[in-house]
Amino acid sequence: MNSMSQDQSTRLLLQIKDKNITHLRVSDTKRDALRVYGTLSYKLNVCPYCAQRQVVCNGHKTVYVRLPNVSERTVILILRKQRFRCKACGKTSIAQTPVVRRQHQISENTRHAIDKTLIEDRTMRSIADQYNVSTNSVSRRILALGKQTMPAYDGLPQTLCIDEFRSTSNQMSFITIDGQKHDIITILPGRQTNEIKQFFLNHYSLKNREQVTQVVMDLNAQYQTFIHCLFPNAKLIVDNFHLVQMALRALNQTRVQLMKKYHPNTPEYWVLKSY
Missing domain, CATH: 1.10.10 (Arc Repressor Mutant, subunit A)
Structure with a gap:
């Protein structure tokens, strides 16, 4: 394999897209890690400090960059970075690459x-x-x-939607979203009344909380006890999902009660059982 194809293969394998990094060479002489050698250099016309066009090359600085593993092997990029010096101001600078941030060792x-x-x-x-x-x-x-x-605790929407959901370890958590934008306002690990009250009281001023004019929720009586305390201008609105859910549950209970009045061998029983 010639040097050009080897350089390209190494570049693809390690996902090095910076064309300023050249002369890539892999060394597998040690068992602990794959070492990849390369050179970072480009032409710098203007000094980043004084903006003068008197920049010359001034040697190299070698840095060690941790790349993602390959086949469960640690990969270290040993990169010779071009050093520049400005003849006008005397300051030096080092070539930079998007592969790794300035003064960092992790790619x-x-x-x-x-x-x-x-x-x-x-x-x-x-x-x-x-x-x-x-x-x-x-x-x-x-x-x-x-x-x-x-999140930035600098305001609340006019419409808040609140609900609870089952999160980790079968624990019930509390969630609040913006009723218009559907953005998540917060997710609390618990749903206790005191935990919810303390969150809004500690993070939002009374002026912010007075901006809320509607709170959409289910029929949980627990939330109704403190909503007006937190949001004095808000009206409680039962969301459509829970209304339909309650209607379907009541209809299903009525169907089962009516079905039990018929003998299992009758057509009426099987019609009610099927639906």
Whole structure:
């Protein structure tokens, strides 16, 4: 295999799309990890600090980047990054690549793979071992994702829809969504009255809660006791789903009671039983 085809095969295998990374070479001389050597270089015309056009190449800096595993083997990219120096201001800079963030050692593909794994029921230790990173790195990804998905408690919609659902370990949880946009407002692990009240009282001001004019819910008497306390301007609305569900349940109970009045051998019994 010539050097060009080997470079292309390595690029496809490791999902390295940056064309500025060249001279890829795989070394399998050690048992612990696959080592991939490459060079990152490109032409830099303007200094990022002083904007002068007096930039020259000034050697290389070698960095070690953790890539996603291949066939359960750890993969380390040993990358020679081009160093630049500006003759005008004297400052230096290093070539950058979308493969890995500036001053990071974990590739973007590895970070995305860790993010996908976080939805699984696994320990941080097992995830860290799989991707050859520390548990602190996994913990930092959890914190970073948490900040990205943290809701902004700066207002409430006019229509709130509330309900309960069965979540983990057969536990009943509480959910609230925007009645117009269908966006999730919050999901609480429990459905206790005090837990729900404390969430809205601690996260939303009275002015925010007064914006709610409709609360759509089922006929759960528990929620009716504190809805007006939390949302003083809201009207309670029973959603259509629970109304239809109640009607079907009542109709089915009536059908069964009527069916039991007939002998099992009669046509009336089998007609009522079939429907």
